[in-house]
Amino acid sequence: MSFREAANLESCSIIHYFEKAVKTNVKEIAVTDQNGSYTYEGLDQASSDIAYYIKNHLAKENQIVGILMDRTKESISAMLGILKAGHTYMVMDKKYPMERIKFMVSDANVKLVLCDEPEMIHHGEIEHLVYLNDILENSGCGIPMNPYIHDVHHGAYIIYTSGSTGKPKGLEVSHFNLLGLYKHWTNGNFELQGRSRLRTAVISPFVFDMSVLMIFFSLFKGYHLYIFSDEQKQTGKDIVDFLSENQIDFMDATPNYVRLIDNYLTLHPGSRLTVKRMFCIGDVLSYKLAKNIINNSEYPNFKLYNTYGPAECTIFVTYFILDRSNIEKYSKVFIGKATKNSFLRIVDDYSNECLPGQVGELVILGDSVGNGYIGKCEIKSNPFQVTNGIKSYRTGDLVRLDESGNYEFIGRKDRQHKVNGYRIELEEIEYSIECIEGISEVKVLVEKGKFGFSRISAFYTGEREYKADEIRNKIKKVLPYYMIPQEILYCSEFPTTHNGKVDYAELRSLACDLEGESPNDVSAYASSMLCQLLDCKIDDLNRSFFEMGGNSITLLAFISGINDKFDLNVDISKVYQSKNLNNLLNYLGNLQADQGSCNHSFHRSCKELIPVIEPQKKLIVEEQKLMKSAPKELDIHRFSLLYQLIFRKSINVSRMKNAINLVMSKNEIFYVRFLKKGNRYFMKLDDEYHRIEIKTKRKQEHILSNLSMFSLDRKEMIEFIWDDDTSCLYLHIKHILLDYISVQYFIDDILKAYYHTGELPERKGFFSYLSMRNDMNAETGIEYWKEKMKNKPARTCILADSYGENHFDVITTNCTTEIYECLKDAAAKHATSIFVVLLSAFLKVVSEYSRQETLLIGCYFPGRNYRYDNGILGMFTNVLPLIINMTNGKDGMLLNKVEQEILNIMENQDVSLSKLYQLMPLSDISDGKLFDICFNYQNDWIARNEILDQAVHIQTMNIDPDITNRDFYFGVIEENGGMRWEIKFNRGKYSDRFIHRFIHDLNKKIVR
DSSP: OOOOOOGGGTTOOHHHHHHHHHHHOTTSEEEEETTEEEEHHHHHHHHHHHHHHHHHHOOSSSOEEEEEOOSSHHHHHHHHHHHHTTOEEEEOOTTSOHHHHHHHHHHTTOOEEEESOHHHHHHOOSTTEEEHHHHHHTOOOOOOSSOOOSOTTSEEEEEEEOOTTSSOEEEEEEHHHHHHHHHHHSTTTSOBTTBSOOEEEEOSOTTSTHHHHHHHHHHHHTOEEEEOOGGGGSSHHHHHHHHHHTTOOEEEEOHHHHHHHHHHHHHOTTOOBOOSEEEEOSSOOOHHHHHHHHHTBSSTTOEEEEEEOOGGGSSOSEEEEEOTTTGGGOSSOOOBEEOTTOEEEEEOTTSOBOOTTOOEEEEEESTTOOOEEOTTOOOSSOOEEEETTEEEEEEEEEEEEOTTSOEEEEEESSSEEEETTEEEEHHHHHHHHHTSTTEEEEEEEEEEOTTSOEEEEEEEEESOOOOHHHHHHHHTTTSOGGGSOSEEEEOSSOOBOTTSSBOHHHHHHHSOOOOOOOOSSHHHHHHHHHHHHHTSOOOOTTSOTTTTTOOHHHHHHHHHHHHHHHOOOOOHHHHHHOSSHHHHHHHHHHHHHHHOOSOOOSOSOTTSEEEOOHHHHHHHHHHHHHHHSOOOHHHHGGGEEEEEEEESSOOOHHHHHHHHHHHHHTOGGGGEEEEEETTEEEEEEOSSOOOOOEEEOOTTSOGGGGOOOOOTTOSOSEEEEEETTTTEEEEEEEGGGTTTOOHHHHHHHHHHHHHTOSOOOOOBOHHHHHHHHHHHTOOTTHHHHHHHHHSOOOOOOOOOSOOOOOOEEEEEEEOOHHHHHHHHHHHHHTTSOHHHHHHHHHHHHHHHHHTOSEEEEEEEEOSSOTTTOTTBSOOOOEEEEEEEEOOOOOHHHHHHHHHHHHHHHHHTOOOOHHHHHHHSOHHHHTTSOSOSEEEEEEOOOOOOOHHHHHHEEEEEEOOOOOOOOSSEEEEEEEETTEEEEEEEEETTTOOHHHHHHHHHHHHHHHHO
16 A cells, blocks of 8 residues: 655645745735735735744744634734744634633643734733734734744644534644645646636635635635625625625535525526636535536536545545536535545444445545644544554544445444534533533434524433523533534433433434414514524524524525515515524514504405415415325315215205305305415405306216315315215315305205205304404403413423324224213213313323323314304314313313313413414424314214204215324214214324324223
């Protein structure tokens, strides 16, 4: 095995290459930031002044000098000055907690720190601080051109990364390491044919080693380097505009910045990416994202470099080039082939060489391997080794060698992660939280969110439960902002697998579920949306959007969602200027007041568009998604409800048609048409009612084959089908109408009109009802719900027995005669209803399966004052919170408790969902939903007169009409002297066996 040693580098240093560039580009611009530029001559002079000062104040050679400055041209002059003086530089981010900065200074034994704010010196928290401007303004002497460097293997820069022992660790990279990469990689890669002066841009933080490549390789080549300020990289538009305006040729970017650019270009098809090469590093780059960026490039020969490498091995050790000529050849993005200054091996757990195609740990050998860790670094197993004079580094990354000769990144072997470009060790976060009094043990997980960025979740046990923001405030003192968990949850004990190990899958299931019932108040909606975008709870209004883990990508999605929902024009600059979430929510609230609320009054002309309510919108969106695929027949009819009316005597179909149209013409919901404008859905009331016909069922076909597919452009969302063979009339109704019409009342009125059994009652329609409610300008029971929302427990969750991708299914079972009789006997014995008895038994089983004593589930109620508004033709169902403590398990007392709670809710049920959101604490609003478990009891048809009862038998045909993505829905249908149960559940959490066991245990409770 031979290694390529660059012998001619032994006599060179970084400064040697810089000085060569200065001689040939004296008056050319070297670096530009938002405040100005340095020429090569000016940068050389400024760095010499700094070197002169350092040399006079540090007696020993080869010391570490700190840089605590913004990303400016002056910070680059500080790097060069430190190197000229024969020392090693260490950049520290000003956003780091002061405790972390002080640790780095102490651990690296730093005797001098250059800063750009004089106030830092006056605070006195950091020793050896020097204000850089004082050096530059009071010097001009310079030092000799021959730099003070005696060994190219001395450190050039120090980078601190997260440490697995709980403390960050500093690693040293030498002049020799960096120059080896420069010499063996830049030719042809960091150049453009036919051009000598290029424009490059650095977007990475200066604590991130990709910035080292962009800064020094640009200067070595005599290029013009631009520095993105924080303000110039906030949005995709900012970045694209910056690249275009400054005619940038090369830039670096983490996948998050690539995603940000792609998001902007997707939303603005007329915009194009003008940069010619992009060097991507820091995280996994998806194929779709790579392809989008390449296709959106204006430059026909645009090249996207996907690079890979740990900071310990000099920026990167592999690279993979994608462009328009080869993107279609691949289905994935590799990390590519090795640079010429690196040699790679893939080994198994016993250090044996892996064959091509086998997955193993990547080991890096050769000139790219850095000098190792510095200071008091405590590591469990040193990944640096020297064998026969050759340095190697075990990365802990799992890779495999593809048949094309490219390396493919598989994942991490240990618990080290890249979070939005930053490398972190989960143990460091765990250690920091475990240092808090009363906390025993901590487990931290990192997962990818919906938009491709990472979130950190922390789970802890101990004798004390803290509020999440209390823990964050404590660890902010020692951890940088990018290591602060977005979600922190207390566990009485960690879930374990069957062999006693911590069950990380179960921990993930404890993290907040991000389904959304969307409130209409903009502040509540914004909180819910932020929770969904950031995959965390919003429980601290003093934290900023970015502290919560947001970035420009999620910000654009957030603003787009707010604008679509409320027809607002949110100013992105105002959002950026919001110092915390409280300011952001206040801004949105004021904007809604100025530009108009989405809570439109229904008391308006029928010519106007009426926004659909949130449940309708969910149904429409879900159905449209389904229709774009190849849906099965049963799937199509999940969005409608089918009733069967079995007549005991023959009927006159023509007369039945007249009765149906008479009843429908009296109800305004049957004047409604649905339509879409932009991303919003509306209802419009027509001036005239359009009569409908009764279809005839085709012979020898199942009824499902005769049902129409409803679509938004249909005028009727209801149909009737007559079956001559069985004397049945089928009512098929679109589910989006069911909040506006009680099917029981509707069928009852049709039969009354057909049999002439009495006058049709006057029934108000839904819009008239809302108009009446608006005129009343009040909702009953607010004080009751205020108290409930203030003291409500956490959502009840039934513990899962399986873990997979969320998708929902239904199991239907008929309640046996024995169980039904037991329910009726218990109801009679305790002078209550079957509803109360069954709900009490259900709650007992849920308490056992959730291991919770105080339960919070959703229970279906009419959502109107049942005493005064029963003349309204409509269901208007609300799912309201039922909160009950199960500690007193005696049956009689439990039944009384449940019955009283039901009566209280019914007395106060005239409340809107948005009002409940307004009454909830912000941390609960951000959950995006109220319940994981729902109980719905549909009792028998309302009593009709004796003639109707003898004439027709009515039953519901089960086509799973209730579209739900709650984890566990228990529906009860009581009709025709019997009962059946529908359990709709999340197959990602519960198996069929689990559901059948739940039903079995419920039956046992009822019998007992």
